[in-house]
Amino acid sequence: MKVLIVDDTNTDRLLLKLHLSKLGYKVIEAANGQEAIEKFVEHSNQLDLILIDVQMPCMNGFEAVKSIRKIQEQKKQEWLPVIFLSASAEDADIEKGILAGGDDYLIKPISQKVLSAKMLAMKRIADMRRRLVESNRILNELATTDHLTGSANRRAFESTLEHEMSSSRRYGSRLACAIFDLDKFKVINDTFGHDAGDAVLVEVVNRIKANLRAGDTIGRIGGEEFGIILPNVEESEVLAAFDRYRCIVADHPVVHESINIAVTASIGVAVYAGEEESKEVLLKRADESLYEAKETGRNRVVYHP
Numbered sequence: 520m521k522v523l524i525v526d527d528t529n530t531d532r533l534l535l536k537l538h539l540s541k542l543g544y545k546v547i548e549a550a551n552g553q554e555a556i557e558k559f560v561e562h563s564n565q566l567d568l569i570l571i572d573v574q575m576p577c578m579n580g581f582e583a584v585k586s587i588r589k590i591q592e593q594k595k596q597e598w599l600p601v602i603f604l605s606a607s608a609e610d611a612d613i614e615k616g617i618l619a620g621g622d623d624y625l626i627k628p629i630s631q632k633v634l635s636a637k638m639l640a641m642k643r644i645a646d647m648r649r650r651l652v653e654s655n656r657i658l659n660e661l662a663t664t665d666h667l668t669g670s671a672n673r674r675a676f677e678s679t680l681e682h683e684m685s686s687s688r689r690y691g692s693r694l695a696c697a698i699f700d701l702d703k704f705k706v707i708n709d710t711f712g713h714d715a716g717d718a719v720l721v722e723v724v725n726r727i728k729a730n731l732r733a734g735d736t737i738g739r740i741g742g743e744e745f746g747i748i749l750p751n752v753e754e755s756e757v758l759a760a761f762d763r764y765r766c767i768v769a770d771h772p773v774v775h776e777s778i779n780i781a782v783t784a785s786i787g788v789a790v791y792a793g794e795e796e797s798k799e800v801l802l803k804r805a806d807e808s809l810y811e812a813k814e815t816g817r818n819r820v821v822y823h824p
């Protein structure tokens with residue numbers, strides 16, 4: 520468990536550090552409110568608890584914690600327990616501490632026994648918090664990932680598309696969006712079996728992922744249908760970029776259980792450059808190009824600038 524100790528009195532800070540280190544806690548120190556905020560920002564991913572003195576010059580503990588809570592809210596971070604340490608036993612001060620975002624308030628001088636017990640209680644909260652963060656991470660992954668191919672699922676793909684379209688509007692950049700559909704996939708399933716079909720889907724996604732630039736996205740938007748987003752592309756690069764993906768699929772068969780499975784894909788492209796257009800209309804334009812690619816022989820990229 521990692522604890523940030525904030526106290527402007529060196530001896531108090533040192534004593535606390537000594538005691539917590541003996542109990543096995545890792546300690547980071549700050550000597551004032553401003554430094555506490557800086558240390559919090561630097562270590563927020565690993566911190567489990569803040570122990571902070573109230574009376575400090577320039578910025579007192581209450582103000583520092585209010586700022587920390589604001590940062591946490593902006594960054595959508597999980598709750599981090601805070602214990603105030605103060606020489607004042609006034610009810611009003613205790614109330615202020617809780618209102619400022621504290622979870623507990625200890626009156627100085629603090630007995631080592633009480634501090635050890637409070638630390639144990641906070642460790643329980645820290646463990647619970649860590650489990651919650653991990654569960655949220657797993658839930659988010661499940662909600663946004665296609666379980667077979669590991670690519671973004673339709674929901675995550677559409678949300679990325681919306682985000683990229685708004686960046687395109689803001690910065691005047693151009694983004695290319697394509698619908699990429701494997702050809703005659705039913706025949707692959709019927710000839711080689713559903714497991715072979717699954718292996719083809721996984722291999723195709725892996726090949727494309729290995730060739731995407733940072734910031735590009737592939738998402739599975741249907742059974743054998745994928746969406747690809749290339750933000751910040753030059754008009755002259757669009758066709759060549761998607762033709763490269765077509766070749767990456769068509770040039771080498773997928774080998775499954777020592778059987779070579781030839782696969783091709785048809786790709787329909789639409790480019791967005793900040794127009795008044797919804798993602799549904801953009802995807803519809805890509806879909807119309809895909810339809811044309813299928814109708815005119817498959818294993819083709821169709822793009823009408």
Ligand SMILES: Nc1nc2c(ncn2[C@@H]2O[C@H](COP(=O)(O)OP(=O)(O)OP(=O)(O)O)[C@@H](O)[C@H]2O)c(=O)[nH]1
Nearest residue numbers: 700701702703704705706708713714716717742743
């Ligand atoms: N193995 C496997 N097959 C899937 C999966 N999802 C969808 N499919 C199959 O993909 C096939 C899609 O067939 P169609 O929509 O007829 O299209 P197609 O055979 O690819 O023909 P064209 O798109 O016209 O070239 C169907 O047979 C689906 O059962 C999957 O997760 N795994």
